């Protein structure tokens with residue numbers, strides 16, 4: 001639940017919203033460790049126009065490479081040369097909840113809004 005994620009709980013109207021996430025560890029062809037991060041969340045945010053809740057669906061599907069240090073992360077980023085792939089600096093422990101949180105926060109709309117606020121207020125949720 002969103003309520004379990006401290007940073008997310010501040011963003012959403014409904015802390016009981018359910019997040020679905022699956023993070024698979026693996027390696028690429030060269031044996032470099034990476035995570036396949038798959039997150040889906042249906043949440044409610046405040047519409048920035050009428051200030052009523054608006055449903056927002058967040059979907060992410062991304063590859064994250066893992067690096068042991070900043071220096072290694074820089075090298076990896078240069079080697080991969082792919083804007084779509086992120087390199088994560090992770091030590092012995094990896095904060096998975098933090099990774100999932102970042103994924104969602106990065107994919108939230110900056111200014112959540114209804115397509116049509118008049119429609120939304122007519123239904124009056």
Ligand SMILES: [Zn+2]
Nearest residue numbers: 047050114117
């Ligand atoms: Zn609105």
